[in-house]
Amino acid sequence: MSTHNVWTHKGTFLLAAIGSAVGLGNLWRFPYLAGENGGGAFFLVYALCIFAVGIPILIAETMLGRNSRRSPIMGMRFLTRTHKTSRSWEAIGWLGGISAFLILSFYSVIAGWAIHYTWQMLTGSLIGADIEGIATGFDALLASPALLTLYHTLFIAASGLIVGLGVHQGIERGLRVIMPALFVILLVVLAYGVTHGDFPTAVDFLFTFNIADLSLEGWLEAMGQSFFTLSLGMGAIMAYGAYMSGEVSLTRTAIIVAIVDTAVAVVAGLAIFSLVFGAGLDAGQGPGLMFVTLPLAFAEMPAGALIGGIFFILVLGAALSSSISLIEPVAAYLVERFDLTRPQAVLAMVLTTWALGLLTVISFNLWAEESVFHGLFGYRPFDLFELLSNIFMPLGGMLIALFAGWALTQSEVVKEMGTNGLWFSTWRFLVRFIAPAAVAFVFLHAIPQVGG
Numbered sequence: 315m316s317t318h319n320v321w322t323h324k325g326t327f328l329l330a331a332i333g334s335a336v337g338l339g340n341l342w343r344f345p346y347l348a349g350e351n352g353g354g355a356f357f358l359v360y361a362l363c364i365f366a367v368g369i370p371i372l373i374a375e376t377m378l379g380r381n382s383r384r385s386p387i388m389g390m391r392f393l394t395r396t397h398k399t400s401r402s403w404e405a406i407g408w409l410g411g412i413s414a415f416l417i418l419s420f421y422s423v424i425a426g427w428a429i430h431y432t433w434q435m436l437t438g439s440l441i442g443a444d445i446e447g448i449a450t451g452f453d454a455l456l457a458s459p460a461l462l463t464l465y466h467t468l469f470i471a472a473s474g475l476i477v478g479l480g481v482h483q484g485i486e487r488g489l490r491v492i493m494p495a496l497f498v499i500l501l502v503v504l505a506y507g508v509t510h511g512d513f514p515t516a517v518d519f520l521f522t523f524n525i526a527d528l529s530l531e532g533w534l535e536a537m538g539q540s541f542f543t544l545s546l547g548m549g550a551i552m553a554y555g556a557y558m559s560g561e562v563s564l565t566r567t568a569i570i571v572a573i574v575d576t577a578v579a580v581v582a583g584l585a586i587f588s589l590v591f592g593a594g595l596d597a598g599q600g601p602g603l604m605f606v607t608l609p610l611a612f613a614e615m616p617a618g619a620l621i622g623g624i625f626f627i628l629v630l631g632a633a634l635s636s637s638i639s640l641i642e643p644v645a646a647y648l649v650e651r652f653d654l655t656r657p658q659a660v661l662a663m664v665l666t667t668w669a670l671g672l673l674t675v676i677s678f679n680l681w682a683e684e685s686v687f688h689g690l691f692g693y694r695p696f697d698l699f700e701l702l703s704n705i706f707m708p709l710g711g712m713l714i715a716l717f718a719g720w721a722l723t724q725s726e727v728v729k730e731m732g733t734n735g736l737w738f739s740t741w742r743f744l745v746r747f748i749a750p751a752a753v754a755f756v757f758l759h760a761i762p763q764v765g766g
């Protein structure tokens with residue numbers, strides 16, 4: 315290893331990690347999963363996972379990246395060597411690589427829907443539309459493999475371009491504008507939901523913790539979502555951590571990322587559910603939830619076409635800053651391992667994922683009901699990929715916790731944590747015992763259920 319890439323400023327890791335964390339997971343996936351899984355019970359398990367399991371693992375994953383200063387696969391190889399442990403820990407890197415392909419393949423298709431709605435908003439074609447019109451429009455979008463493929467292609471190409479150019483500077487400057495602006499517009503939508511929708515029912519729905527409401531599969535989805543939303547357990551955080559300054563506090567950074575990410579999800583959830591209940595819609599309508607309810611609000615809101623247009627542009631910005639972090643770990647590996655140029659590495663990753671994404675495209679039309687795939691796996695490709703990401707990310711996170719807790723030497727960890735006081739012991743206890751046990755607990759209960 316010669317020269318290491320390092321972020322330009324001490325604070326850039328925080329910004330990049332927030333950029334990776336805040337995305338479709340908060341705006342699209344959280345409300346839709348909470349809606350399908352009964353609301354409050356889902357939210358409780360999700361929030362517990364974020365704060366008791368997610369934060370400690372976030373610290374651990376950043377630590378592994380910063381300590382190895384390499385891409386996840388090479389980084390794990392390096393760490394097993396310097397700490398004289400089994401090379402099988404490298405599996406953390408490989409598992410993460412597989413997750414990156416899976417997730418990006420469907421993430422890009424969904425982000426493509428946001429391109430469609432940006433266009434619809436800015437051309438004013440939804441002004442005054444009613445719920446039937448909007449729902450029909452959404453169904454028509456899903457029914458068209460050509461349109462979905464077009465948007466998927468545009469989105470993944472844009473992501474690849476950004477990573478290929480390696481424009482840390484551009485990302486950094488963009489994020490400083492996109493993230494706060496997105497939050498402000500979300501608050502505008504929330505305010506509209508409070509005044510025009512059914513806010514009290516939304517609050518009830520999201521914050522009434524009736525744990526018996528949650529199915530075993532719901533437990534798995536809540537835990538999976540907590541990892542997904544923090545970009546945790548698949549190498550994205552490790553790859554970014556590799557560029558992080560040694561002086562920054564891991565704990566403080568992890569807590570800020572978790573709080574910002576949760577705040578965005580909660581505001582998005584409240585806004586969407588206010589509109590859902592106000593319009594008498596079904597909370598459990600699935601992946602289309604955000605794409606049907608928000609356009610409805612924009613269609614009726616004063617200056618809705620403009621506000622809606624800006625909103626979907628910001629969604630795309632947030633999705634892009636997440637998708638680039640899905641490309642980075644794999645691309646960085648290909649560069650380190652095979653001496654590819656950055657553009658070559660990105661192209662290899664993006665082309666493969668683009669092709670895989672076509673399976674998600676046809677999950678909504680050609681293969682929506684029955685297919686060879688469905689016959690083989692029992693799921694549409696899109697549902698299978700989501701299920702696998704719900705398993706792989708917590709599994710990766712559990713291995714990361716175990717590695718940081720048991721395989722790293724105490725002195726190395728103390729150095730990274732910057733303390734050997736009470737918080738250090740607490741954190742070490744969490745990654746050694748609590749986090750792995752929590753993941754194992756959910757797996758043992760939920761996975762047999764899912765298979766059966």
Ligand code: PHE
Binds near residue numbers: 336338417550640
């Ligand atoms: N955290 C992102 C989101 O919430 C998704 C993501 C997952 C990004 C894994 C990178 C890695 O949208």
Ligand code: NA
Binds near residue numbers: 336340575
């Ligand atoms: Na997120």
